[in-house]
Amino acid sequence: MERRNFLKGAIMVVAGAAVPMSALELMDPRDVLAANPDLKWAFLVDTTKCVGCGMCVKACKTENGIPWTANVSRTWVERYVVTKEGKVWADCPKQARDGFTSPLLDENSAGMVSIQPDDIAKGFFVPKLCNQCDNPPCAQVCPVGATYKTPDGPILVDRTWCIGCGYCIQSCPYGARFFHPVLHVADKCTWCYHRLHHGMKTACVGACPFGARQIGNLRDPNDPVTQAVLDDRIGVLKAYFGTKPQAFYIGLSKEVD
């Protein structure tokens, strides 16, 4: 055997052996598509557009049958007021069910706080709701399999199966879950799963006059929400928890968490 041929053959054998068997496997397109369903919902909140009217909270409570007078809500709006000295005030009276109509801040047991307009450096509103995390701690901790992540994103609660232990309510870093005062089960925002599956937007998105809330499909590259998530300067809440939240925010300030 010639030296040249031996080297050629050796290189070919090594190159061939370097190709793993899995690379030669033929993939079934159906399997690939099943692993990549057509729907993956994402929420986009533009905090710069929010005026704190609370119409979203009103619509959500009505649409989803959350008791009007109980201090629980699937979505809520927080008000932040930062003074020129750098002190941060925040409040959320009745989850902003009736909007923000007074300059007084509701600091619960500390009473109503009045801040002089000249002392205010900035003030703004932040709508919040369930982030429908890709790594949802609430679904992980459920001891009975009553809460789970759907293939298209939202996390739901099986009301017939929930035992009301409250473990998920404690595990949510965003405080998005609560105990339903009438049904006595854990309750949470579903991104209006029923509306989404009838081709409608969520109630809060529909109710917002200012376009501060949007919902879209991340699998659709032409969706305005997908384009904003890809191209715009967006943030998420409490990224350090590693929950991979799917509600994205425009205009987050460092005071918000």
Added chain:
Amino acid sequence: MSHVWRPLWVVIILVAGVLTFRHFYVPKDFGVQEQGYMYGFHRLSNEKEWMNFPISYKFSKDDSYCQQCHPGHVKSLLASPHAIIPCEDCHGPALNHPDNPPKLQIDKRRALCLRCHANLPYPGAGRNVVPGIDPVTHNPGQECVECHNPHNVMEGLQ
């Protein structure tokens, strides 16, 4: 050997009892679904139950549904800055209106208008774009709709 079998029978009967109970109590479609054991352990039919949850709000695009019967109101609304407000925000959920409910409960209270129009002194907030009043000094106790037309607000005082 009966001293071994007696407690063993108790255990066997207990285990069989639990398994029998579980067989009848746990729904057939309950189990680990496609999201995996950690996030997807649930009763599959519950997804369909949530999809069939009753809808209340219509929130039709450009108020085209409301326009079919109330063209005048929608036209005057669309000509005003209030065009951005969906009809159902003030008029209430109207999915099956006019069949059910035949008449909508309109929220005409001052508090509804103040949600946007109570002035809040926040630099940089979207609230500043909306014309605001001080509810304490601006005709307290009176309803806004007594003077202002909520549809076409540019129409001037009534």
